Structure formats: structure tokens, C-alpha cells
Amino acid sequence: MISQWRLRSIACIFAGFALAGPARTETIRVAVGTQDTTINCAAGGLLIRELNLLEKYLPHDGKYKDASYDVEWKNFTSGAPITNEMVAGKLDFGAMAEFPAALNGVAFKKAGKNSLFIAVLSGSVKGSGNGVVVPAASPVQSLEELKGKTISVPFASTAHGMLLRAVATLGWDPEKDVKIIAQAPEVAGSALQSNQIDAHADFVPFAELFPFRGFARKIFDGAQAGVPTFHGLLVDAEYADKYPEVVVAYLRAAIEANTLLSAEPEKYSELIAKVTGVEAPVDYLFHGPLGLQTRDLTWKPEYRKDVATAVETLKLLKRTDSGLDLDAFITDKYIRAAFKASGLDYDARLADYGSLPLVAKDAATGKPITATKRVAEIWLKDEPLVRHYSTPESALKALAAFDKAGKPARAIYAQDHQLGVKLLADKAWFVVSPNGQIDAFLLREDADAFAKKTNGSVKDFEAANLAAQSSHSAAK
Numbered sequence: 001m002i003s004q005w006r007l008r009s010i011a012c013i014f015a016g017f018a019l020a021g022p023a024r025t026e027t028i029r030v031a032v033g034t035q036d037t038t039i040n041c042a043a044g045g046l047l048i049r050e051l052n053l054l055e056k057y058l059p060h061d062g063k064y065k066d067a068s069y070d071v072e073w074k075n076f077t078s079g080a081p082i083t084n085e086m087v088a089g090k091l092d093f094g095a096m097a098e099f100p101a102a103l104n105g106v107a108f109k110k111a112g113k114n115s116l117f118i119a120v121l122s123g124s125v126k127g128s129g130n131g132v133v134v135p136a137a138s139p140v141q142s143l144e145e146l147k148g149k150t151i152s153v154p155f156a157s158t159a160h161g162m163l164l165r166a167v168a169t170l171g172w173d174p175e176k177d178v179k180i181i182a183q184a185p186e187v188a189g190s191a192l193q194s195n196q197i198d199a200h201a202d203f204v205p206f207a208e209l210f211p212f213r214g215f216a217r218k219i220f221d222g223a224q225a226g227v228p229t230f231h232g233l234l235v236d237a238e239y240a241d242k243y244p245e246v247v248v249a250y251l252r253a254a255i256e257a258n259t260l261l262s263a264e265p266e267k268y269s270e271l272i273a274k275v276t277g278v279e280a281p282v283d284y285l286f287h288g289p290l291g292l293q294t295r296d297l298t299w300k301p302e303y304r305k306d307v308a309t310a311v312e313t314l315k316l317l318k319r320t321d322s323g324l325d326l327d328a329f330i331t332d333k334y335i336r337a338a339f340k341a342s343g344l345d346y347d348a349r350l351a352d353y354g355s356l357p358l359v360a361k362d363a364a365t366g367k368p369i370t371a372t373k374r375v376a377e378i379w380l381k382d383e384p385l386v387r388h389y390s391t392p393e394s395a396l397k398a399l400a401a402f403d404k405a406g407k408p409a410r411a412i413y414a415q416d417h418q419l420g421v422k423l424l425a426d427k428a429w430f431v432v433s434p435n436g437q438i439d440a441f442l443l444r445e446d447a448d449a450f451a452k453k454t455n456g457s458v459k460d461f462e463a464a465n466l467a468a469q470s471s472h473s474a475a476k
């Protein structure tokens with residue numbers, strides 16, 4: 001007969017099994033706040049989502065052996081609402097520029113929590129990407145001419161920071177010498193078309209998108225301010241501490257998206273256009289070779305310093321009275337791990353400041369393009385790939401032939417001679433030198449100065465095009 005003690009012991013063992021049950025499968029949420037229309041964030045959101053790249057890297061071994069994932073995507077038009085949802089625990093990751101990211105860190109701090117700035121996505125150590133536009137018919141050619149005028153800008157954005165720095169450089173009082181009002185880009189587009197504002201300052205892609213659509217003209221590029229700008233990725237610190245492998249997986253997906261963009265910029269510019277409505281030629285302006293910004297996931301010292309500047313500027317704006325421990329807020333731990341897991345050299349990329357290189361042959365001569373300072377490009381309608389030319393003269397001659405053959409251009413690009421940034425050529429100024437050389441400029445004042453130095457003449461795109469054809473005919 002089994003003793004009462006033995007029966008009680010067996011009962012306790014079975015009760016323990018019943019309570020423990022089978023091993024539980026944990027469902028891990030991966031909730032990401034993206035900014036699809038802020039197209040330089042594409043490698044950190046839109047492409048990962050559309051190409052299902054995150055699922056490819058999420059861990060399923062070790063402590064994640066029995067885990068399942070609930071991947072959630074939410075799209076926003078700016079960084080502030082992403083921060084609100086991250087602080088509320090509704091999002092784990094967020095993509096935004098340095099100014100809203102600084103506010104993100106402060107907001108988490110006020111809530112008794114922490115966020116981490118874990119990677120750069122795309123930016124410019126020169127400042128390109130932010131810009132100021134005026135209505136297409138405005139006589140204004142430079143920022144200096146906007147004294148006493150009304151300029152709208154999304155408040156607390158990276159473009160707001162650029163505008164304040166530019167105003168300070170001019171020696172203006174931002175509260176007396178210019179009227180700066182808050183306006184989202186979707187509102188500013190209509191305001192520009194109806195001449196309700198004198199100018200609008202904005203971030204990627206609007207300073208290029210509005211001119212491309214024909215109702216605005218760019219008069220100031222962030223590169224003139226010389227202050228870096230970028231967008232990057234943040235994560236809830238508690239989440240990162242609990243699921244570090246998931247954070248690394250997310251960054252590995254971003255690395256692959258970046259690689260795909262580099263390999264086939266036209267193809268993925270079309271995808272970005274399909275999702276966002278931002279036309280593919282504008283997407284290519286950023287993501288193609290020699291692009292307006294550089295996709296770079298490493299923490300350049302200039303970007304770290306830019307975050308510190310953002311915090312100080314936000315204090316001056318009285319948008320925050322709190323500082324940030326930037327050594328704790330900015331971390332390269334996860335992106336370094338992602339680079340290593342992807343077989344890439346983080347330190348080599350960190351030291352590389354080059355934009356996406358152009359490896360191409362001149363479409364006119366078939367010879368490799370070795371010098372890129374004067375490169376021009378044509379994207380014809382109904383052609384999947386952009387044609388590259390060593391010089392604007394060569395591109396404009398080819399353009400005339402295409403027009404004659406009934407092959408309209410979808411977009412024409414040129415490199416700014418002064419600023420070194422990529423331009424929409426049909427919105428640029430050109431200097432035609434006595435020897436027939438043609439150079440592109442964003443700013444009329446830069447073109448005027450160069451023309452004076454070289455005894456050249458300043459022309460708009462149409463006039464430069466005619467000059468190229470005349471030169472070509474004379475050469476015959």
C-alpha cells in the first residue's frame with residue numbers, strides 16, 4: 001500500500017507539471033514608426049517593410065527559439081507624433097531627423113525612461129537636404145531678400161534649425177527681421193501656389209519636390225549654412241536591453257535595404273514613388289549616384305555634434321529646458337554589431353565621406369567617366385535606367401537629339417559647380433563660358449560671380465540648351 005506521504009508527493013509533482021505546462025511561445029512585438037514621404041528614411045523603413053527584409057533577419061535561435069513576432073508598421077509625416085507614441089509605449093522604433101530626435105530623448109527623460117539613437121540613415125555633413133523655396137514667379141533670388149517677409153517652416157524640425165542658423169548668419173533677429181510661422185509641408189504647398197507666404201523652409205524631399213512639380217523655386221540649400229543634417233533610427237532603451245538581437249536584426253535589414261538602393265537606384269526609386277507619391281526622379285536625386293545626400297549608417301563625428309547643436313538650439317527656442325547625456329543617448333553598439341553580422345567593416349565606412357560613387361560610361365562616347373564634378377544625367381521617359389554624361393555640354397547636345405526623335409526627358413540632373421550638390425538641371429542657372437563650357441549653379445548670385453570671373457554669360461536652362469546647340473552646330 002502506498003503511504004499517505006507518497007501519495008501527497010506524487011500529487012504535488014503532477015500539480016507542478018500542470019502549473020508549468022508546456023514551454024510558452026513568446027510573441028515579441030516589433031512596432032516601427034516610419035516617415036515614408038521623408039524619402040531619405042527609405043532604407044530604414046519603407047523598403048524594409050515593402051520587401052519584407054525584417055522577417056529575414058529576426059532571430060529564431062537561442063532564447064528566441066520558440067519566439068514569434070508581431071511586426072507593426074505605422075507611417076507618419078513628421079517625427080513628433082512618432083515620439084509621442086514611443087513614449088506611450090505604442091512604438092519600439094522610430095525614424096526621424098536630429099532635431100525631433102533630440103526632443104525624443106528629452107521626452108523619454110521627462111517620462112522617467114530613455115531612448116537610444118542607434119544609427120544614421122541618410123544625411124549630409126555639408127547640410128544638403130534642407131532648403132528654402134519661394135513661389136515660382138517670385139522675383140526673390142536669395143535668402144537676403146526675404147528680410148521682413150513671411151517664411152513658413154515645420155516647427156522643431158531639422159529645417160527649422162537650418163533656417164534659424166541661416167538667419168543668425170545674416171545677423172537678423174528671428175523675431176523682428178523676419179516673420180517665421182509654423183506650417184507643415186502639405187499646407188505649405190498650397191500656400192506657395194496661392195502666394196500666401198513669401199517662402200517656405202523644409203526638410204527632405206520638399207525643397208526639391210515643390211520645384212520639380214513646378215510651383216516653387218529653390219533659393220537656399222542647407223549646404224550654404226554648412227551645418228550637418230541627417231535622419232536616423234531610435235529605439236526604446238528598455239526594449240533594446242531586453243531584445244538586443246532584435247535591434248541588430250532591424251539594423252541588418254536596413255543595411256540590406258541600403259545595399260539594394262545602391263545597386264539599383266532607379267528600380268527602388270520607382271518603388272518609393274509608388275508608395276509615397278513622391279516622383280521617382282526626385283527619389284533618384286537623393287538615392288542615385290552622387291546623390292544630394294549620402295546614405296550612411298555610421299556615426300560620423302559631425303552627426304554626433306549636430307545632435308548636440310540641436311539640443312542647444314531647442315533650448316534657445318524654449319522647446320525644452322532639459323539637456324541630454326549624449327554619450328548615453330547616442331550609441332553605435334548595435335550598428336557595429338549589425339555591420340559585423342553582415343560581414344562589413346564599420347570603421348572603414350566610418351572613415352569614408354564619399355557619396356554613392358558613379359561607376360558608368362559616358363552615354364555619348366562609351367568611355368568610362370572618371371571625373372564627376374561636371375557630370376550631367378538624363379532620365380528619359382519609358383527608359384528604366386538613367387543615362388550619364390561627362391559634361392553638361394554633352395548632355396544638352398544629347399537632349400536635343402532625343403527631343404528631335406520624340407523621346408522626352410523625365411528628368412535632367414547636373415552638379416552644382418559651387419556647392420558640389422546634385423541639381424534638377426531644368427531648375428538651375430548656367431554659365432556659358434567663351435570656350436563653350438557650361439557649368440550649373442543653384443543660386444543666381446553664384447552664377448553671376450562665376451560669370452564675372454570667367455567672362456561668361458548667365459543663362460537659364462532653356463537658354464543654356466540653345467547655347468549648347470549653337471556651339472555644336474558651329475563645331476560642325
